[in-house]
Amino acid sequence: xxxxxxxxxxxxxxxxxxxxxxxxxxxxTYTDAIYHASIVSWRCxxxxxxxxxxxxxxxxxxxxxxxxxxxxxxxxxxxVESYSGAQVDFSRHVANMLETRFFKPRxxxxxxxxxxxxxPEATTRHDESWAITETMVPYKVGxxxxxxxxxxxxxxxxxxxGRPGVHWDGKE
Numbered sequence: 001x002x003x004x005x006x007x008x009x010x011x012x013x014x015x016x017x018x019x020x021x022x023x024x025x026x027x028x029t030y031t032d033a034i035y036h037a038s039i040v041s042w043r044c045x046x047x048x049x050x051x052x053x054x055x056x057x058x059x060x061x062x063x064x065x066x067x068x069x070x071x072x073x074x075x076x077x078x079x080v081e082s083y084s085g086a087q088v089d090f091s092r093h094v095a096n097m098l099e100t101r102f103f104k105p106r107x108x109x110x111x112x113x114x115x116x117x118x119x120p121e122a123t124t125r126h127d128e129s130w131a132i133t134e135t136m137v138p139y140k141v142g143x144x145x146x147x148x149x150x151x152x153x154x155x156x157x158x159x160x161x162g163r164p165g166v167h168w169d170g171k172e
Contacts, residue, residue, distance in 0.1 A: 001017060001019070001031075002015050002017060002039055002041075005017075005019075005034070005037050005039060006039060006041075009122060010041060011122060012043060012088075013041040013042060013043050014041070014042055014043070014044070015039060015040070015041045016039070016040045016041075017037065017038070017039050017040075018037070018038045019034065019035075019036065019037035019038065019039075020034075020035040020036055020037075021033060021034040021035060021037075022034075022035075043088075044088075045087065045088050050088060050091045050092055050095060051095065053092050053095075055099075057078060057080070057092075057095075057096045057099055057100075057115075058099045058103070060078050061076060061078060061099070061100065061103060061113055062103075064076045064078070065103075065105050065106065065107065065108055065110050066106070066107055066108075068105075068107070068108035068109075068110060069108065070107055070108050070109065071109075072109060073109045073110075073111045073146050074108050074109055074110045074111060075110075075111065075112045075113070075114065075149060075150070076110065076112075076113045076114070077113075077114045077116055077155055078113060078114070078115055078116065079116045079118060079155060080092075080115060080116065080117050080118065081118050081120070082117040082118060082119050089117070089166075093115070093137060093166070096115055096137075096139060097137075097139055100113050100139035100140065100141055101139070101140065101141070101142070102142075103141050103142065104142070105141065105142075110141050111140070111141055111142075111144055111146040111149075112138055112139065112140060112141060112146070112148060112149065113138075113139040113141060114136055114137075114138055114139075114150075114153060115136065115137040115138075115139055116134060116135075116136050116154065116155045117134065117135050117136070117137070117166065118132045118133075118134050118156075119132060119133045119134075119135075120132055121133060132156070132157075134154050134155065134156060134157040135166045136153060136154055136155075137166055138151075
């Protein structure tokens with residue numbers, strides 16, 4: 001609806017829409033009249049916002065680390081919904097990398113954190129309501145010699161269906 005009203009859809013922005021329209025009787029997904037609409041779009045690219053998102057990563061990592069056993073090396077997956085644009089996602093990645101590198105495990109032998117980044121894809125197909133692009137970044141915890149245990153490991157996408165790299169590298 002935003003793309004219809006504005007003429008384009010910026011996937012890197014957040015949007016709020018308030019509108020009154022008349023849906024088509026036989027299919028509520030469509031409309032045949034729009035009476036009024038107001039759309040506000042914004043991007044949150046401030047250093048403070050990026051820092052808060054990175055702190056969220058650290059709190060998830062801390063909570064997950066408490067669940068790991070202390071008698072063997074451990075790995076954590078952290079899923080991040082990521083649609084803020086390449087610049088913000090790269091900045092968040094750097095902050096997450098630093099948080100992970102200097103993280104001090106309390107109860108475990110945490111060695112690696114897999115940052116699984118999920119970017120929603122815009123689609124109008126009815127059978128693709130969960131269309132995403134998934135990429136993964138391995139973050140090393142502290143200083144150790146434990147090798148990266150599961151290269152290229154994704155959570156929800158087929159292992160052979162992805163592409164190398166991260167979604168913000170510009171290689172589509």
